[in-house]
Amino acid sequence: MSLANELRIRQLYEAVNAKDLAAIEGYGADFSEWLDVPFDMTSRGARAIIDPWKSWFDIFPDATCEVRSLVALGDHVVAQGIGRGTHLGTFHSPAGVIEPTGARMQVNFCDVYRLRDxxxxxADSYFDFFGLLRQLVPTNAVAA
Incomplete structure (x- = not known):
């Protein structure tokens, strides 16, 4: 089971990098949950997987994820890596609305998945929101 789950999540990131929304949507089910840890926001249901990715692509249309490590144990898979993209869409963030800056960003992430069938x-998605914010907002606007 671990090997199949590892392959499944590797394929998810391939779909993310290809912006294959249909493939990403196929990972969701009525029982799915996605927690964006920095935002303390949980999505539930069949669109719980596609909606966070779609929102990310709306903000960073060229977004990619470089998976640096991926480990599977039973029904759990942990992926760690670097997300990159260009800020071309409005970002409704916990720090407020950030209008497009055109800035290139790079952010560390760690996603923890539990799979069923x-x-x-x-999915619990952790990423360095403060580091991202510092890249998108002028330095003097973000308290150190």
Whole structure:
């Protein structure tokens, strides 16, 4: 099971990098949950997986994820890496609305998945929001 789940999540990141929304949507189910940890926001249901990715692509249309490590144990998979993109869309963030800056960004992430029957049952997505914010907002506007 671990090997199949590892492959499934590798394929998810391939779909993310290809902006294959149909493939990403296929990871969701009625029982799916996605937690954006920096935002303390949980999405639930069949669109719980596609909606966060779609929102990210709306903000960073050229977004990519470089997976640096991926480990599977039973029904859990942990992926760690670097997300990159160009800020071309309005970002409704916990720090407020950030209008497009055209800035290139690079952010560390760690996603923890629990799978059931090839679908994502739960995803906890951790990323360095403060580091991202510092790249998108002028330095003097973000307190150190």
């Amino acid at each position: 090839g679908k994502i049952e739960r």
